[in-house]
Amino acid sequence: MDFELSKEQLMVKKMVKEFADEVIQPRAIEIDKEAKFPVDIFEQMGELGLLGIPFPEEYGGAGADTLSYALAVEEIGRVCGSTGLSYAAAVSLGASPIYYFGTEEQKQNYLVPLAKGEALASFGLTEPNAGSDAGGTQTTAVEDGDDYVINGEKCFITNAGYAKFLIVTAITGKNEKGQNAISSIIVPADTKGITISSDYDKMGVRGSDTAEIVLNDVRVPKENLLGEAHKGFNQFLHTLDGGRISIAALGLGIAQGSLDRALSYAKERKQFGKPISSFQAIQFKLADMAMEVELARNMVHKAAWLKDNNKPFGKEAAYAKLYATETAFRNANQAIQIHGGYGYMREYEVERYLRDAKLLEIGEGTSEIQRMVIARQLGC
Amino acid sequence: MNIYVLLKRTFDTEEKIDVSNGRIEDESAEFIINPYDEYAVEEAINQRDAHGGEVTVVTVGDEESEKQLRTALAMGADKAVLINTEDDLEDGDQYTTAKILHAFFAEKEADLILAGNVAIDEASGQVGPRLAEALGIPFVTTITSLKIEDNTVTIEKDVEGDVEIVETSLPLLVTCQQGLNEPRYPSLPGIMKAKKKPLEELEIDDLDLEEDDVEQKTKTIDIYLPPEKEAGRVLEGDVDEQVKELVSLLKNEKKVL
Numbered sequence: 215m216d217f218e219l220s221k222e223q224l225m226v227k228k229m230v231k232e233f234a235d236e237v238i239q240p241r242a243i244e245i246d247k248e249a250k251f252p253v254d255i256f257e258q259m260g261e262l263g264l265l266g267i268p269f270p271e272e273y274g275g276a277g278a279d280t281l282s283y284a285l286a287v288e289e290i291g292r293v294c295g296s297t298g299l300s301y302a303a304a305v306s307l308g309a310s311p312i313y314y315f316g317t318e319e320q321k322q323n324y325l326v327p328l329a330k331g332e333a334l335a336s337f338g339l340t341e342p343n344a345g346s347d348a349g350g351t352q353t354t355a356v357e358d359g360d361d362y363v364i365n366g367e368k369c370f371i372t373n374a375g376y377a378k379f380l381i382v383t384a385i386t387g388k389n390e391k392g393q394n395a396i397s398s399i400i401v402p403a404d405t406k407g408i409t410i411s412s413d414y415d416k417m418g419v420r421g422s423d424t425a426e427i428v429l430n431d432v433r434v435p436k437e438n439l440l441g442e443a444h445k446g447f448n449q450f451l452h453t454l455d456g457g458r459i460s461i462a463a464l465g466l467g468i469a470q471g472s473l474d475r476a477l478s479y480a481k482e483r484k485q486f487g488k489p490i491s492s493f494q495a496i497q498f499k500l501a502d503m504a505m506e507v508e509l510a511r512n513m514v515h516k517a518a519w520l521k522d523n524n525k526p527f528g529k530e531a532a533y534a535k536l537y538a539t540e541t542a543f544r545n546a547n548q549a550i551q552i553h554g555g556y557g558y559m560r561e562y563e564v565e566r567y568l569r570d571a572k573l574l575e576i577g578e579g580t581s582e583i584q585r586m587v588i589a590r591q592l593g594c
Numbered sequence: 595m596n597i598y599v600l601l602k603r604t605f606d607t608e609e610k611i612d613v614s615n616g617r618i619e620d621e622s623a624e625f626i627i628n629p630y631d632e633y634a635v636e637e638a639i640n641q642r643d644a645h646g647g648e649v650t651v652v653t654v655g656d657e658e659s660e661k662q663l664r665t666a667l668a669m670g671a672d673k674a675v676l677i678n679t680e681d682d683l684e685d686g687d688q689y690t691t692a693k694i695l696h697a698f699f700a701e702k703e704a705d706l707i708l709a710g711n712v713a714i715d716e717a718s719g720q721v722g723p724r725l726a727e728a729l730g731i732p733f734v735t736t737i738t739s740l741k742i743e744d745n746t747v748t749i750e751k752d753v754e755g756d757v758e759i760v761e762t763s764l765p766l767l768v769t770c771q772q773g774l775n776e777p778r779y780p781s782l783p784g785i786m787k788a789k790k791k792p793l794e795e796l797e798i799d800d801l802d803l804e805e806d807d808v809e810q811k812t813k814t815i816d817i818y819l820p821p822e823k824e825a826g827r828v829l830e831g832d833v834d835e836q837v838k839e840l841v842s843l844l845k846n847e848k849k850v851l
C-alpha cells in the first residue's frame with residue numbers, strides 16, 4: 215500500500231492549483247453569471263498540456279496517468295465547476311474514445327490536435343428520447359456507397375458549440391438477436407446538414423457550453439467509423455466508465471472548495487461575540503464535510519489507480535462518481551448554511567457550487583444509474 | 595552560454611506558519627521556490643532560448659529541496675544540482691551558503707549567474723552579492739530588464755521605484771526583481787520530462803569543504819511572528835471633528851507627527 219502521490223503527480227497538482235487560483239478563480243463569477251464559455255482559458259490550458267494529460271507523447275499528450283488527470287480536474291473544479299466540466303468532457307468524452315478505439319490514422323488526425331489543445335471534440339450520445347437508456351438511440355446512420363448518411367437529434371452535448379468535430383452514436387443495423395446495433399462515427403462539426411445550437415438556460419455549470427445537435431442528411435465517409443461497426447454500445451459504456459472518474463474528481467473539487475470556503479468563513483464570522491467556528495453545531499458540519507471530502511478523495515484515487523494499473527475499475531468508478539458528486543452537493547449545501555444569508559448571495563460563490571454540483575448527479579449517468587451499475591456488479 | 599540559477603526552497607509566507615521555540619514548524623508550512631528565484635529561473639530560460647547554452651539550477655538545501663529543483667526543471671531548466679548539507683551542518687547563514695556556492699563555482703565557467711533579489715524567509719539579499727564578490731565578477735542587484743548583446747550587457751535596475759540603467763559585461767551575477775518577467779507555469783510535458791533530466795547531488799566534502807570552513811558568522815537569537823493585526827478604529831462625527839481627532843491621535847497616541 216502506498217498513499218503518497220509521486221513527485222510528478224504533486225507537481226501537476228501544484229501547477230494546476232496555481233493556474234486555477236490565479237487565472238480561473240478571478241473569472242469564476244463572471245463565467246457563471248454571463249454563461250459564457252471561457253475560450254481563452256481553454257487556450258491556456260491547451261498550451262500547458264492539460265488537455266492531453268493522459269495520452270501518450272506520440273499522440274501529442276503528456277504521457278501522464280489517470281491519477282494526474284484526476285488531480286487536475288479536482289483543482290479546476292475547486293474554483294470553477296463550469297470550466298471543470300468542459301475540461302473533463304473534452305478529455306474523457308471528446309478525446310478518450312479516439313484514443314481507446316480509433317485507428318492509427320484517426321489518432322493522428324483527430325487525437326493529436328485534441329491532446330495538444332488545438333481543438334475540442336464532443337461526445338454526442340444523449341438524445342431527447344434516449345438519456346439514461348442510451349441504448350435507445352434513435353439517430354440512424356445508413357450506408358450509401360462509400361458514405362454514411364446520418365439523421366437524428368442529440369441533446370445536452372457538452373462543448374459542441376466550440377467543437378471541431380463530434381463523435382455521434384447512431385444505429386447502423388441489427389445484431390444477431392435482431393436488436394438495434396449502434397456504432398460511433400466521427401463527424402466534423404462543419405459538415406453540411408449539422409445544426410448546433412447552445413441555447414439552454416442552465417441552473418449551473420452555466421459557463422460550460424451545452425448544445426443541441428440536429429443532423430439532417432449528414433454525409434461522412436465510411437472511414438470515419440470509430441473502431442469497429444456495431445460496437446458503439448460497448449464503446450460508450452467503456453468511455454463512460456473512464457469519464458466517471460473525471461466527474462467524480464470534479465465533484466471532489468467542488469466538495470473541497472465548499473469546505474475551504476466554509477471553514478475560513480466560519481473562523482472569521484463572529485456572532486454572539488465569538489467566531490461561529492467555536493459553536494459545536496458548526497464544528498460538526500465542518501467535521502463531516504472534511505471527512506467526506508477525504509473519503510471521496512480516497513475513492514477517486516483508487517478508481518484512477520485501478521485504471522492506471524489495467525485492473526477492472528468500473529465498480530469503483532461508479533462508487534467514486536456517486537459518492538463524490540453527492541458529497542459535492544451536500545458540502546455545497548452546508549457551505550451555504552454556514553455562510554447564513556451571505557451564502558445565498560452570488561458574491562460568496564457557495565450558492566454556485568450547489569448549482570454546479572447538481573449537474574454532477576445527473577450527467578454521465580445519474581445517481582440512480584450508478585446505483586444500478588453497482589447493484590449489477592453485486593450480482594443483482 | 596553557461597547560465598546558472600541560485601534557487602532557494604522556502605516556506606510560503608501566504609500560507610499559515612507556526613513558530614515554536616524560535617523555529618518554524620516544517621510540518622505545518624507549505625514550501626515553494628523563493629518567488630524572486632522564480633524570476634531568475636524564467637529569465638535564465640529566456641536568455642538560453644535567445645542565446646543558446648544551458649541552464650543549471652543550484653540549491654544549497656536538503657533532500658526536500660529536490661521538489662523545487664524538479665519544478666525548475668519542469669519549467670525548462672536543463673540540469674539541477676543539489677548541494678545537500680543535511681548531514682553535515684546544523685545551521686547556516688548567508689556566509690555559509692555563499693561560501694559553499696563559491697566552492698561549487700570555483701570549478702565552473704559560468705557566464706551568467708541569476709539569483710533572486712531576496713529570499714522571502716530571511717530577506718537578507720546577501721547570497722548573490724557575496725558570491726559575486728568571492729568570484730571576483732561584477733554584480734547588479736534588483737534588475738528589471740536584462741539585454742545581452744555579444745559581451746555587452748544592458749540592465750535596468752530598480753532603485754526604490756526609479757530606474758537606473760547599467761552597462762556591464764559577462765561573466766556577471768544579477769539578482770532579479772519583480773517586474774523582470776512573468777514566470778511561466780511548468781507545462782504538463784515539462785513536468786513529465788523533468789523526471790528524466792539530470793539532478794546531481796553533492797555534499798560539502800565533494801567540494802573539499804569542512805564543517806568549520808563554512809561555520810556561520812551570525813547567530814539567530816529568536817524567531818517570532820509579527821503581532822496580530824488589531825481591528826481598525828472608525829472615527830465618528832462630522833469631517834472636521836474626525837480630522838481633528840485623527841491629527842491628535844497621530845500626535846499624542848502614535849507620536850508620528
Ligand SMILES: Cc1cc2nc3c(=O)[nH]c(=O)nc-3n(C[C@H](O)[C@H](O)[C@H](O)COP(=O)(O)OP(=O)(O)OC[C@H]3O[C@@H](n4cnc5c(N)ncnc54)[C@H](O)[C@@H]3O)c2cc1C
Binds near residue numbers: 303339340347372580
Ligand atoms: C449540462 C449537461 C451536460 C451534458 N453533457 C453531455 C454530453 O457531453 N454528452 C452526452 O451524450 N450527454 C450529455 N448530457 C446528458 C446526460 O448524460 C443526461 O442528461 C443523463 O444521462 C440523464 O438522461 P436524461 O436527461 O434523459 O434523464 P432520464 O434518463 O429521462 O432520467 C430521468 C430520471 O429517471 C431516472 N431513471 C431513468 N432510468 C431509470 C431506471 N432504469 N431506474 C431508475 N431510475 C431511472 C434517472 O435517474 C433520473 O432521475 C449532459 C447533460 C447536461 C445537463
Ligand SMILES: Cc1cc2nc3c(=O)[nH]c(=O)nc-3n(C[C@H](O)[C@H](O)[C@H](O)COP(=O)(O)OP(=O)(O)OC[C@H]3O[C@@H](n4cnc5c(N)ncnc54)[C@H](O)[C@@H]3O)c2cc1C
Binds near residue numbers: 490554
Ligand atoms: C433573501 C433574504 C431575505 C432576508 N430578509 C430579511 C428581512 O426582511 N429582515 C431582516 O431583518 N433580515 C432578513 N434577512 C436576514 C436573515 O434573517 C439572516 O440572514 C439570518 O438570520 C442569518 O443571519 P446571518 O446571515 O447573519 O448568518 P449568521 O448569523 O452569521 O449565521 C451563520 C451560520 O452560523 C450559525 N450560527 C450562528 N450562531 C450560532 C450559534 N450560536 N450556534 C450555532 N450556530 C450558529 C447559523 O445557523 C448559520 O449556519 C434576509 C436574508 C436573506 C438571504
